[in-house]
Amino acid sequence: MFSVNYVYDMLPGTENVDDLWADEVYEGGFRNMDPERQRLYEFCESRGVGITVMKAFAGGDILSEELSPAGAALTVPQCISYALSRPAVATVCSGARDPEQLAESIAYCETSPEERDYAEAFANFPRVSWSGHCMYCTHCHPCPAEINIADVTKFLNLAVAHNESNGIKEGSAEFRVPDTESGHYKALARHAGDCLQCGLCETRCPFEVKIRENMQRAKEVFGY
Ligand code: SF4
Ligand code: SF4
Known part of the structure; x- marks a missing residue:
């Protein structure tokens, strides 16, 4: 708790x-x-x-x-x-x-969903900024390549966090994707490798997340 x-x-x-x-x-x-x-x-x-x-x-x-x-x-x-x-x-x-x-x-x-949506309220808070931080809010959807951007970003962050908890940095030779994250990622209908780099998602993200960069990172981390 x-x-x-x-x-x-x-x-x-x-x-x-x-x-x-x-x-x-x-x-x-x-x-x-x-x-x-x-x-x-x-x-x-x-x-x-x-x-x-x-x-x-x-x-x-x-x-x-x-x-x-x-x-x-x-x-x-x-x-x-x-x-x-x-x-x-x-x-x-x-x-x-x-x-x-x-x-x-x-x-x-x-x-x-509109009543539950906190993203717009967060983006307009006068004294708070979440710039660059993915909140898994799905405002960037739909993607023309049908990628579930929030889930891809979450599995990417989880894989990185798991490695960092063992002192291993993203991009290093020791980096390994845990079975849980690789299984969840595999089950997605579309993957980061399907990204067209069109940038449409970034025009919708209230938190200025670099989504195209994240899709490239996810492709490198998961391999597809
Ligand atoms: S990338 Fe932006 S819009 Fe998409 S889930 Fe993350 S915070 Fe929300
Ligand atoms: S840049 Fe990639 S993830 Fe974003 S909308 Fe285009 S295809 Fe989808």
Whole structure:
């Protein structure tokens, strides 16, 4: 069980909970996910460890425009959707503060993809930037080569994270793709090698991810 929301994801880990809410932490705004958190998610997924989420609403702060460190609020479905789309996350205990939030959480299963979509809200936060970081949001789809860009990027990141956890860098002779990631990648209908390098996906990505470069990296890592 692990606390997952975008605010915690952007802060370096600490054993002192008061550090999370110190005013100076929020003064400069936020830029991208803390790399250790990212590695933790990817490591858990690559080892088949499921995460149960708590604090999906950061105690309610990120549901409030006034209290949110980003300067704008998210909705309950957006918070749940964000937590569920982190690698390795299996379930969310929503931590509702009142019966209304509980009802909204239960109604998640009935919400539309548009109501769950957090990407546009994230891209327009006044004090937060995820530039260059793939959020697996699928806004770049559809691809004319029918590549599932979010999944290819995720398996690429997982393969790299697995190797880095063993001190092996991408591109080195020791680099090996773990069986789990190679199996998942193989099961995809289209692969990075099918990329036409047309760049259409990059015009749709709210986070300025270098998708063409990622497709080339994935082709090299997986071999096709
Ligand atoms: S490349 Fe961009 S649009 Fe596509 S899944 Fe990643 S963050 Fe979303
Ligand atoms: S650049 Fe590649 S991944 Fe992006 S839309 Fe074109 S074919 Fe698809």
